Amino acid sequence: MINIEIDGKRIETENGTTVIEAAHKAGISIPHFCYHKKLSIAANCRMCLVQVEKAPKPLPACATPVTEGMKVFTASEQAVKAQKGVMEFLLVNHPLDCPICDQGGECMLQDMSVGYGGGASRYHEEKRTVLSKDIGPLVSAEEMSRCINCTRCVRFGAEIAGQMEMGQAFRGEHAEIMTFVSGTVNSELSGNMIDLCPVGALTSKPFRYKARSWELSRRRSISAHDSLGTSLAVQTKNNHVLRVLPIENEDINECWLSDKDRFAYEGLNSAERLTKPMIKQDGKWQEVEWQVALEYAANGLRHIANGAGAEQIGALATANSTLEELYLLQKLMRGIGSDNVDFRLRQSDFSADDKQQGTPWLGMPIADISRLDSVLIVGSFLRKDHPLLAARIRQAVKKGAQANIIHSVDDDLLMKVANKTIVAPDALVAALSQVAQALDAEKNGKAQTASAGAVAIAKSLSCGGCVAVLLGNFAQQHPQAAQLQALAQQIAALSNGKFGFIGEAANSVGGYLAHATPGTKGLNAASMLATPRKAYVLLNVEAELDTANPQQAIAAMQSADLVIAMSAYKHHATSYADVLLPIAPFTETSGTFVSTEGRVQSFKGAVKPLGEARPAWKVLRVLGNLLKISGFDQDTSEAVRDEALKGVDVAAKLSNTISAIDTNAVSAAGGLQRVSDVPIYATDAVVRRSAPLQATVDAATPQAWLHSEELKKLGVQVGATVKVSQGQGSVSIAAAADDKLPRGVVRVAAGHAATAALGAMFGTITVERA
Amino acid sequence: MSTPIIFNTLHFDQPWTLENYLKVGGYKALRKVLAEKMLPEAIIAEVKASGLRGRGGAGFPTGLKWSFMPRNYQGDKYLVCNSDEGEPGTCKDRDILRYNPHMLIEGMAIAAYTMSVKTGYNYIHGEIFEAYERMEAACEEARKAGYLGQNILGSDFEFDLHNHLGYGAYVCGEETALLESIEGKKGQPRFKPPFPATFGLYGKPTTINNTETFASIPYIINNGGQQFADLGVPNSGGIKLFSVSGHVNNPGNFEVPMGTPFKTLLEMAGGVRGGNKLKAVIPGGSSMPVLPGEIMMDLNMDFDSIQKAGSYLGTGAIIVMDETTCMVKALERLSYFYFEESCGQCTPCREGTGWLYRIVHRIEHGEGRPEDLDLLLDLCNNIAGRTICALGDAAAWPVQGFLKHYRKEFEYHIEHKRCLV
């Protein structure tokens, strides 16, 4: 510890901190622009100059380390003269366009110039203009004359996002912030540059000119688009969501937000929104009153339950439905007499269900990821599936942690990867068991017989520090998911580490807690679709996009007598459903998400439901009433939540432990195997309808990716259209080469209309010249 | 004049060859260091005793700088020669590269031995391609003859030197911008601390010296630090290369002892052109404050004398201006240089250098305002000492110097919208 004095205040601070950190800790503010606690020190804006005793000239507080006995004056004559001098320089070339600047009202430069700027300018020369740049659909760089060259955006890219997409080109006064060779900014974290930019140079393109910041009301909310439970603020005006910003939460999202969470809101007011209940009569859709639609639905369900039997009814919900919705859905089903309810729509192996007691989760708090020394990530499109978790691991790797990867694709994670094993999906179990074997040998002094790659991973995991094995979406969706889980458990035990699942969606943990699973009596999501039911209740589900096997799902829907679709959007369900009930997306209802680390977080609606849409929990409650099932008289979503979690010790429920399971690999099928990711902007109904997100590079139409040797074998050129088939369905898409893919696989994304005619996300697939 | 020390091969037809360098006792110092297995401390002691101060502009004592390199550091360390010479008026390092490249190589090899460095870089200004080729040829000769590479002169000392051609940015002469540039990044100065001795090239301990600094080393080793020091005056040891340019009859590089009277140097350069009267002199490279001719005529060329008179010895580049010089025009040209060469990283320099230039430009073009001169001085105060690197100071000092001694000319310009001269 070191003792210093700032403005006469005695402060004890850790060795190695900078003056600005020490001051902030003591509640003394020092003006600054380029400094940001999460970024490296650039010391380029010079706004933070302070006087330091014995120093001949003012020193930048952001870059000056504290030393014992140091005396700092932040507001002395020398300091203020220096600060005002810098402020004057910052303003000379800054346009005077505050009245039309989107940053107005939340601009660091505007705020600071009130305190340090002069009344009139001494600058009578011509102001510099910097040309606008088009850097993509999310971030506007329209007004680059406003840039103060603080390089926060540049450093964010290089340090946090892991790719330096922005840079400062040219020198001196000609210096400009731009992308390389007029490229676009494609990072999945790019929106953070908007928050970081202290001025109105980088602003939100979708939000541009929509409102002044002071006109917005804000509501705390929780991210609905991945499983981290990110804290965010939903900002609204006239009952419209106009902007979403992060709320700082060091344990979860730090101060960041993924572009998905930031810009998904643009999908909320899509023209596809379902705003009135509808029923199909004589093949035609008709808008009806709620009462009519609900009675129609209730009668239909009653009819099937009484006739074909309740087990002929199945309920499917997406994992981003709220805890309350999932709870009432299963309660409704069980009230009718069916245990066929599930929210794990993209899962294909359910054999772990009777071998595990607890609720699968991350296995550790998110914050602990930062403290890992070695991590094995199995089957995860980490960067795109969990952008902020990837950013956290990236920081850990920078501090020396080792990232080890076992997967079927080798996408660039923009971090140093210590070891990786990239194999076809049917070899994933073997690859993992090799690591277990290598660890066993390592630990028990046996001769190593495992592959060199497995031994390297085992060595990394037996470093003796904090170790974790994390199973990603791909591993959870894998047809041998239970075996992967058992092996992960074994590896974690051998390396004294933790193991867990990186939840796919906002309520991947909450769904279990809500009992939205079939238990031992019901059918799981896959079985419900493989052995079609006579009736389905869908909650937020787009059958061909949200399920493990779209072909099968659509067939099941089409053969059903009754499909009740509760949805915020009019979608493909119009072709197979009988009743469409308009429900509220997460911004229009209160609810609860239980994040992948087991954090229970409730939120309120930020705006009123659009049109006649209603919160789904209310819809389900009325359905329960109409079906005369008891226990459907909750007045508030909080009451539903409290009922769902009554007597539940969430922390105690969380467990990934799985009892012994047969770990023999299944025999490999011949031909090409499918590898599928759900692209980042295809994961749920809201993001699929966000126009700006759909305009990004990440939302490009899926292609059939193969190793170029495989393409050669097929006689197919890159870019040529190929016919990709599974089962009875086929699609025509472009062929693309990725030589980092293993041989024998073709990567075709799921969750996208262009590939929805295909079958299972895993398994054999054929590719032919079209 | 005494026999030259750095330009000791100039009498040959091809002064740059190894053969000729050997004829004047070249590589004797390196041989001695290796043969006697001189202790690094002993070498540093000699360099300290020599009073050698950095010839790159800042005049930092070289022996002291060398002693900052961590001794027991495990891993790579680097030695870097700053041949980026871009300061207007300065052209001495270029001639070392062209005419006596082996003396630089020998000096660097001794420095590398002293600081246990195996890899050196010589960063050469982008526009002097010929000098780069000379250096490349010399390094190749040295490698073949066993003065570079592994087992130098049969010892277990190993050192190789790589020449790196820059791209002609003045700011890349600033030592940390230079390191960034070698690393393949944009040449922008780093914030210091940390200094290169702890965090230098690729984050490794690094020592950077000017070309002339290194070239002074062999003499010091051969003759002892004290003898070098005695060539000069107290606090400014040894000899120095002065580049005399501007309004003189015989501009060029002159190697003379430190403390040589300016008057003598001016004579060596053939005196002021056309018998004109001497008006002003910039004594240490274009960034140093200008001094009136009368003052200069009484000064000796060493660190202390020049500093006492209100300027700095800098790189030893002497820019001579005769009575026909318009000081406003001269300052406009200088200010334009610093405006164009700012890297643009930090606010006062990025925004201030352009502002300074535009005001001086206005005055020169008859659009000056009475309040401009005080504004200029105030801006200089807001730039100097407030920036990441010394380019900010370099932009402010000329303005301050010109206004200190020639304010009247500026006022005349503002009032009459034309030159006094």
Ligand SMILES: Cc1cc2nc3c(=O)[nH]c(=O)nc-3n(C[C@H](O)[C@H](O)[C@H](O)COP(=O)(O)O)c2cc1C
């Ligand atoms: C803008 C700027 C340009 C510089 N250019 C040079 C240069 O061209 N050559 C040089 O040796 N030093 C130059 N320097 C000084 C170097 O930063 C450094 O002090 C020097 O190379 C150290 O070597 P020395 O101790 O041998 O003088 C420059 C400094 C600044 C601020």
Ligand code: SF4
């Ligand atoms: S665009 Fe914004 S964040 Fe980037 S350098 Fe300019 S002012 Fe800073």
Ligand code: SF4
């Ligand atoms: S003073 Fe000028 S050259 Fe030096 S870092 Fe700052 S902007 Fe760049």
Ligand code: FES
């Ligand atoms: S905040 Fe310290 S220099 Fe910018």
